[in-house]
Amino acid sequence: NQFFGSDWVFQQDGAKPHSHHLSQKWCRDNFPTFIEKDRSPPNSPDLNPLDYSIWDQLVNNIHWNKVYSKTTLIKELKLSVKKISESVVFESCACWTNRLYRLYQNDASYLR
Structure with missing residues (x-):
């Protein structure tokens, strides 16, 4: 707090x-x-900003050709996290309420 x-x-x-x-x-x-x-809702990636937004950014920022060991993977993950802009984080969290409403309208089924 x-x-x-x-x-x-x-x-x-x-x-x-x-x-x-x-x-x-x-x-x-x-x-x-x-x-x-x-x-x-159980197993709902639709309501987790990491699942519907951030993980894609993280994976796309990694230079996979530089990953050849656990150490280099950790290094690339740390670099990738730093490349995710604040605006991406804020936008993914800001759309959470809308996603919750859409899930409610869809009888708590997964979003398409």
């Missing part, structure tokens, strides 16, 4: 470590607001 204030929502995917009751309790105790496991 000292970095972001209190006007934000934490979201995580449905992986077992994230949906475990102790993880959920920690989130309730440490975040101003977060989407609890029972309030989020």
Whole structure:
């Protein structure tokens, strides 16, 4: 909260470590607001900015011809993350509400 204030929502995917009751309790105790496991559609990449936007940017920024070991992969990943512009991050997060509404209109089915 000292970095972001209190006007934000934490979201995580449905992986077992994230949906475990102790993880959920920690989130309730440490975040101003977060989407609890029972309030989020299961397996929905449509609502995760990393899945519908950021991962593509990350992968496209990597120089795959320079990756030949774990060390070079880590180096390329770090360089790739730095190339993702703030505007891409903000735009992907800003369209989240619209994506949520479209999912609602589509009876919680995946977006096309």
